Amino acid sequence: MNPIAEQLNETISRGNPSLMEMLSDVGKNLFFPKGILSQSAEAREKATRLNATIGIAKQEGGAMVLPSVMSCVSGLAPEESVTYAPSFGIPELRRKWQESLYEKNPSLAGKAVSLPVATNGITHAISTFADIWTDPDDVVIMPDMMWGNYSMIFNVRKKVRLSHYPMFTANGAYNVEGLAACLEKEAKNNQKVILLLNFPHNPTGYTVTETEADRIVKIVTDVAENGTNVIVVCDDAYFGLFYEEGVLGESIFTRLCESHPRLLAVKLDGATKENYVWGLRVGFLTYGTVVQGDAAPVYDALERKTAGCVRGNISNASHLSQSIVLRSMKDENYQAEKNEKYEVLKSRAQTVKSVLSDPKYASAWDVYPFNSGYFMCIRLKSVNAEKLRVHLLDNYGVGLISLGEHDLRVAFSCIEESEIRTLFDIVYQGVQDLS
Numbered sequence: 321m322n323p324i325a326e327q328l329n330e331t332i333s334r335g336n337p338s339l340m341e342m343l344s345d346v347g348k349n350l351f352f353p354k355g356i357l358s359q360s361a362e363a364r365e366k367a368t369r370l371n372a373t374i375g376i377a378k379q380e381g382g383a384m385v386l387p388s389v390m391s392c393v394s395g396l397a398p399e400e401s402v403t404y405a406p407s408f409g410i411p412e413l414r415r416k417w418q419e420s421l422y423e424k425n426p427s428l429a430g431k432a433v434s435l436p437v438a439t440n441g442i443t444h445a446i447s448t449f450a451d452i453w454t455d456p457d458d459v460v461i462m463p464d465m466m467w468g469n470y471s472m473i474f475n476v477r478k479k480v481r482l483s484h485y486p487m488f489t490a491n492g493a494y495n496v497e498g499l500a501a502c503l504e505k506e507a508k509n510n511q512k513v514i515l516l517l518n519f520p521h522n523p524t525g526y527t528v529t530e531t532e533a534d535r536i537v538k539i540v541t542d543v544a545e546n547g548t549n550v551i552v553v554c555d556d557a558y559f560g561l562f563y564e565e566g567v568l569g570e571s572i573f574t575r576l577c578e579s580h581p582r583l584l585a586v587k588l589d590g591a592t593k594e595n596y597v598w599g600l601r602v603g604f605l606t607y608g609t610v611v612q613g614d615a616a617p618v619y620d621a622l623e624r625k626t627a628g629c630v631r632g633n634i635s636n637a638s639h640l641s642q643s644i645v646l647r648s649m650k651d652e653n654y655q656a657e658k659n660e661k662y663e664v665l666k667s668r669a670q671t672v673k674s675v676l677s678d679p680k681y682a683s684a685w686d687v688y689p690f691n692s693g694y695f696m697c698i699r700l701k702s703v704n705a706e707k708l709r710v711h712l713l714d715n716y717g718v719g720l721i722s723l724g725e726h727d728l729r730v731a732f733s734c735i736e737e738s739e740i741r742t743l744f745d746i747v748y749q750g751v752q753d754l755s
């Protein structure tokens with residue numbers, strides 16, 4: 321093992337020995353290399369005369385650039401756009417994102433969490449998480465309705481087993497008991513279990529209520545108290561888009577991150593969905609756990625391992641993208657702009673609810689519970705979801721996503737409010753055509 325990795329492991333062990341049991345084999349071996357990076361950093365400070373360390377090209381004191389490239393980048397210097405960003409992410413953006421976590425999650429106040437490490441969108445944050453914290457044959461627990469890419473990341477790429485519980489009970493409530501049963505069963509057979517929570521949820525658009533969140537936190541903490549190491553990974557891709565009273569308005573990460581030494585909470589979030597910059601690919605990975613003594617060195621060690629993982633994979637997330645997100649977050653209109661978009665999506669969600677309360681649809685489908693996010697799902701009663709999807713596409717020019725035999729996912733995030741009734745009437749007509 322590299323001596324730097326050994327040092328990081330010692331620091332982590334001192335602060336919370338359970339974390340060492342949770343790290344994957346790769347995770348234990350990860351470190352942030354000193355080599356060229358630290359020599360360049362030293363040279364940046366001291367090589368005042370000639371600095372021939374960095375793997376970029378320079379000219380006349382600045383980065384060498386093509387004017388045809390820079391003419392597309394308005395308002396950002398080459399040093400903020402075309403040069404490399406650190407593997408950890410731009411320091412100011414990391415601090416700003418961390419500040420925003422405390423603002424968006426008031427009950428995080430007084431709790432210590434790591435600085436977020438920047439990733440290439442949340443997909444890459446999940447995959448980085450999987451590299452550092454999962455070994456083949458580990459288990460990740462998640463509901464049966466889920467974002468399909470989890471299978472690719474955890475199961476196909478990492479050979480991790482997925483263990484599912486039915487997301488909703490027969491009477492349409494979030495299945496906290498099913499989650500508990502699945503977690504307890506897996507905890508009996510494994511020294512480490514990973515629970516993936518995704519609120520607002522893809523595909524259903526469901527976020528747990530405050531009460532359900534409290535119950536989940538209690539269940540998870542009890543499992544940790546009984547001796548199993550638990551990692552709860554919170555995919556908060558659609559964070560903030562909560563539309564109803566009683567719905568948990570903060571990340572469940574907030575409640576989990578200092579709840580038990582055998583419990584590691586990991587928050588995966590980003591600007592992609594929250595700030596409507598999907599293609600800029602800016603995501604973050606943040607840790608929260610119980611640390612004996614000063615938490616800072618332990619978080620620093622975890623951040624170094626995480627940045628080492630980024631370094632060995634994509635090297636660093638786009639500097640241009642990170643700078644755009646940072647500029648936008650520092651803009652005085654940022655919050656007002658976000659509020660405005662939130663209101664648009666909330667109003668669409670309310671219109672979907674009101675349209676779907678029309679009793680005429682009851683013969684064709686049931687509506688899964690939804691209260692947040694970009695999506696909602698219906699469960700078809702009499703026709704096959706894929707058949708209907710193709711029929712709607714071919715005959716009405718309407719595109720939806722079919723999931724399994726019965727479910728259709730509607731991304732109301734991309735439908736204007738004025739088109740929502742038309743959309744569901746066409747789906748209803750499609751059901752009639754095929755019945």
Ligand SMILES: Cc1ncc(COP(=O)(O)O)c(C=O)c1O
Binds near residue numbers: 590
């Ligand atoms: C639940 C969930 N997590 C993560 C992602 C990926 O987000 P990103 O575009 O930031 O990689 C998606 C995208 O569809 C998603 O639905």
